[in-house]
Amino acid sequence: MKGEELYKRVGLKIREIRTLKGMSLQSFSDHLNIEYSNAIRIEKGRTNPTLGTLYKICQILEIKLVDIFEVE
Numbered sequence: 001m002k003g004e005e006l007y008k009r010v011g012l013k014i015r016e017i018r019t020l021k022g023m024s025l026q027s028f029s030d031h032l033n034i035e036y037s038n039a040i041r042i043e044k045g046r047t048n049p050t051l052g053t054l055y056k057i058c059q060i061l062e063i064k065l066v067d068i069f070e071v072e
Helices: 003-020 025-032 036-043 051-061 065-069
Strands: none
Touching: 003 036, 003 051, 003 065, 025 036, 025 051, 051 065
């Protein structure tokens, strides 16, 4: 799997978990302390978030880091 495809799948997994938890994208970006547009880019797989950002996302969503890498 190429990097771009992995970013996209991880982003979709993040969006799936966020929506299942009933969190809006605006609230998500506020908790992450990033611009709304950057949150969109993460969820669409248009960026490669740092490990620190991924860890913070997991804290906000109350999941384990491994959970966002469970992609098909």
